[in-house]
Structure formats: structure tokens, C-alpha cells
Amino acid sequence: MLTSAPRRCAGVVGLSALLLLGATPVQAQPAPKFPVASGQRTTAQQVASQGVPLSALAPNAPDEYTVRRGDTLWGISGLFLRSPWRWPELWGMNLADIRNPHLIYPGQRLFLERVGDRALLRARRGVDGAPTETVRVSPRNRVEMLGTGPLPTLDPRLIEPFLAEPLVVDDDTFQRAPRIVALADQSRVLVAKGDRAYARGPADAPLLKAAGLPTDFRVFRTATPLKDPVSGEILGYEGQYVGQAELARGESEAQQEVHAVRYQPARSPTAGELSPEPASTEPERTVMPVPATVDITRSKEEMRPGDRLLPEPPREFRSYVPHAPDSPLEARVVLVHGSSVRYAGQNQIVVINKGLRDGVEHGHVLTLLSAGARMVDKTDQARTRIQLPDERNGVAMVFRLFDRVAYALVMEISQPVQVGDKLVGPY
Structure with a gap:
């Protein structure tokens, strides 16, 4: 779970302290209650009852993994599943052990179990990271770093500047x-x-x-x-x-006095000519903006x-749970962020031409496509011009929204992304 604020981007950070066994344990603050979308819960419940097909697993999915500090939900999903954005399925695979998908902590051990043509993921450390078994210790001193808070969906450092x-x-x-x-x-x-x-x-x-x-x-x-x-x-x-x-x-406004001297013509006593003489020296008041x-x-x-x-906009705390759009969505890259940068690579930011009014949501995952080249079919005597098909190039996730545009982080990429590249629902 990643939360964000305009002035700072922070994952949910827990306590970090040294615990000396035999002393009074340090009580960690309870984790926030983050919402779970009904669609995510439905998917998870379905998968929890039957697992996922073996074909959905990553080729080198480990049999066991211990969650480490610095991990992200996206990264862990990528260890077990071919498509990391299918995160609710990863949650569903261990729904019985982790009741809230946002609360996965460093120190938890995940075990992959294959049963027939299905696979299940189990956590062996109780609900929401709390230990369930008795730990026996010898009477010597031990030092242990207490686990931090729940894992963020992605590395907050990558998007922090773009949140504000x-x-x-x-x-x-x-x-x-x-x-x-x-x-x-x-x-x-x-x-x-x-x-x-x-x-x-x-x-x-x-x-x-x-x-x-x-x-x-x-x-x-x-x-x-x-x-x-x-x-x-x-x-x-x-x-x-x-x-x-x-x-x-x-x-504010400031009133300023200006001494304006007006003159009126007068007859010279010697030459009989007209000459100016002061008519008034009263000050005038003028208003000046401050x-x-x-x-x-x-x-x-x-x-x-x-x-x-x-x-400054009000502070917002926002979750980024990767999920597919509910309806077909097609977008284009409008801008690649960076100083004089023409192409975007992995972990870089792009702006797309769809936003709130188009139904785009935080956490939407989109497949990046490289536009197929236009060329002449030299095998055809008529030299027909043809358009090669678009090819899958990677995945991007939306993390900031405006009315007509959105900001997305390039999560995976094969070839550099450029302005005009297409994005569609993930596959």
C-alpha cells in the first residue's frame, strides 16, 4: 500500500527499534485500515477457493520467499505471477492468512504450493504479519530489528517528485x-x-x-x-x-498625496504679455496598489x-493497488518526463492523454505498445504500403490524475517509449 501527500510521498512507515529480549517489548502502532475494493475482494475470494492455474505462475517462481525490507508488492507479485499487476490474485492465494491485501510485512514467509494443475500461496506467520507460534529463546541477549510497516505497492522514490x-x-x-x-x-x-x-x-x-x-x-x-x-x-x-x-x-492600497501646481495666464506689467502664475497648490490624493x-x-x-x-492543495492519502480498467481503454503517450529526454525507459514517468473524465483511476495498469512501422511490401509487384501490427512493449501504472491527462510510471519495458506510443488494457 502506498500513501501519498503533496509535500512528501511516504509508504505507510512503521516503527523501527532495537528490541532486547528479556526487556519490555516495544509496542508497534496499529496499521491503518485501508479500503479494499469490492472487485478486488471478489477476485481474491474466487482465487482463494481454487488457486490459480500453473500457467499463471512466473517461470522461476520460488517455492519459498521471505519478505524483506525494501520489497514492494509489485516486485513480490512478479516473483510468483507472470503478470505482476494481477495483484489481487496473489492476495487471494493467501487470503486465509492475510486478511487485508495491503498488510504484508517484512519478515513474513510465503510458501508456494502446487496441487494438481493449480497453485496456492500460503503465509506461515499469521494474520497481518503477527506471529502465531511460540518462540523459545535461550537466556542470552539477542538484538532484533522490529519489522517496519506494510509494504508499498511500488518504490515511493520513483514517483515522489511527481506527487506534488x-x-x-x-x-x-x-x-x-x-x-x-x-x-x-x-x-x-x-x-x-x-x-x-x-x-x-x-x-x-x-x-x-x-x-x-x-x-x-x-x-x-x-x-x-x-x-x-x-x-x-x-x-x-x-x-x-x-x-x-x-x-x-x-x-492593500495606499493613498499618496501629490502636490500638483496649476498655473493660469497673467499679464506682464512691463511687456503687456501673458505669463503663467500659480493658481493653486492644494495636494491631490491618488490610490496606488500595494x-x-x-x-x-x-x-x-x-x-x-x-x-x-x-x-497548495489539501493533503491526500492515496492507495495504489494495481488493477485493470473495468472497460476497454486506449490512450497515447503525450509527454516523456525528463530534461531533454525523448524516450522513456523503466521507472520513468510518462503523461498520457486520458484522465478522470475518461474513467482512468489510480492504480490502473496499461500495456504499452510499440507502433508498427509503415513500409512498402517489396514482395508485392504493386509495391503496396503496409502497416505492421503494434507489439507489446511493457507495462505502465497510473499514479496521478487530472481531468484530461494522467501520469504513469513505466514498470516494465522492452524498447524505449516515445510520444505517440499506444497504451491499452493489460494483457
Whole structure:
């Protein structure tokens, strides 16, 4: 189970302590109760009663495996099954021993049992990782590292930056976002963590500090358009994350007195000509906007005037249980993440042209296809142009969603992925 937050990505982390036998045991905190989808439970219950066919096992599936710190559910699934995304089946294979699929701990021993043409996976360490047998110890001191929390679905380090940093919005939202207009230190052109800057919102939505209004912001630079490789439509704009800021003072107005001297013509007593003379020296009042004050609390890159501020979204804890879409789904790669990167390999991030409005969910697993080449059939006297079929190239899993696009992690790959490659339901 992997949980995530905008500022940090964390698997469910348990206690790590040294236990000296003979002393009072350290009590670990109870694990959170994570939800199990009805479809996942149904699949698991079916498999729990009959196992899986031997053909579904990985070629070198081990007879026994001890869960280690640093393992992931995806990796363990890949040890036993040909398709790691069929994770509910792995859970179902030991449903009697592990009641919650999200609670698999380091130290548990998994045993693969083959019965006829079916296979079952058993855990020999009780429910949710709790020992069930009496352990006899000699009267000497022993040191043991207590097990950590449940395993994450995948390595959180791979997706951590993308849980908080990229932001996809429409162009109007980005253009109307408050912007940095000046720096406190006028001798500088860039600011970083610990510095102060000034910002303004649009005329009809100034940046104010009041109850119920946001005070924490992410700072983004010029947005990059995400273009659908099939239709050419702009699906949204991805802001370049540069840091975070906290609102210290909201926008206001200042009245300033301007001494304007008006003149009226007067006749010169000598030449008889007209010459100006003061008519009034009363001060005039003018209203000038005062920008909001923001303090830079985090910087990935130095910030500058023109960068945009968007409110920090509420913290979310999200599970990533790999599963297939319920209905047919076809998507295309819109963007490969990385500096000047054209191709994506394993453990890299891609953006696809389907999102919430298309029914995409967190944890959806999709098969990556390499587009077949277009070529001339030289064996045909007519030199007919042909399209070779698409070939399976790997697997990607969706971990972040927006309305019209989604971010996916490339879990397995044979050939590099590029913009325009197709994704479909897993097989």
C-alpha cells in the first residue's frame, strides 16, 4: 500500500527499534485500515477457493520467499505471477492468512504450493504479519530489528517528485493566478528559500490574507502545453514547479498625496504679455496598489518576477493497488518526463492523454505498445504500403490524475517509449 501527500510521498512507515529480549517489548502502532475494493475482494475470494492455474505462475517462481525490507508488492507479485499487476490474485492465494491485501510485512514467509494443475500461496506467520507460534529463546541477549510497516505497492522514490510538483491546468487558470511582481532586495533578480518577494493577483481577485483563504502556495513557471498526439488538441498546460511560498501580508492600497501646481495666464506689467502664475497648490490624493508579501519556504529553482502562485492543495492519502480498467481503454503517450529526454525507459514517468473524465483511476495498469512501422511490401509487384501490427512493449501504472491527462510510471519495458506510443488494457 502506498500513501501519498503533496509535500512528501511516504509508504505507510512503521516503527523501527532495537528490541532486547528479556526487556519490555516495544509496542508497534496499529496499521491503518485501508479500503479494499469490492472487485478486488471478489477476485481474491474466487482465487482463494481454487488457486490459480500453473500457467499463471512466473517461470522461476520460488517455492519459498521471505519478505524483506525494501520489497514492494509489485516486485513480490512478479516473483510468483507472470503478470505482476494481477495483484489481487496473489492476495487471494493467501487470503486465509492475510486478511487485508495491503498488510504484508517484512519478515513474513510465503510458501508456494502446487496441487494438481493449480497453485496456492500460503503465509506461515499469521494474520497481518503477527506471529502465531511460540518462540523459545535461550537466556542470552539477542538484538532484533522490529519489522517496519506494510509494504508499498511500488518504490515511493520513483514517483515522489511527481506527487506534488507537476500541475496541469487550463491556460485561463494559469494566466489568472497571482504572480510575483518584485523582490524585496531590489539589487537581485532571483529569490530562493528564506527570501521575501511581492505578488499581485488579477484586479477582480487580489491576493488577500483572511480567514478561509489560502496562505500556502506552490510557485510555477511558464506552463508547457500538453498536445494530444492524435487530435492535436491542447489537453492542458503543465506548470514547471519551482518552489513554495507562504503569504505573510495580503494586497492593500495606499493613498499618496501629490502636490500638483496649476498655473493660469497673467499679464506682464512691463511687456503687456501673458505669463503663467500659480493658481493653486492644494495636494491631490491618488490610490496606488500595494502588492502582497510572500516568504519563500522552499525552492527547487530560484524564482523571479512573472512566476505564478497557485494554492497548495489539501493533503491526500492515496492507495495504489494495481488493477485493470473495468472497460476497454486506449490512450497515447503525450509527454516523456525528463530534461531533454525523448524516450522513456523503466521507472520513468510518462503523461498520457486520458484522465478522470475518461474513467482512468489510480492504480490502473496499461500495456504499452510499440507502433508498427509503415513500409512498402517489396514482395508485392504493386509495391503496396503496409502497416505492421503494434507489439507489446511493457507495462505502465497510473499514479496521478487530472481531468484530461494522467501520469504513469513505466514498470516494465522492452524498447524505449516515445510520444505517440499506444497504451491499452493489460494483457
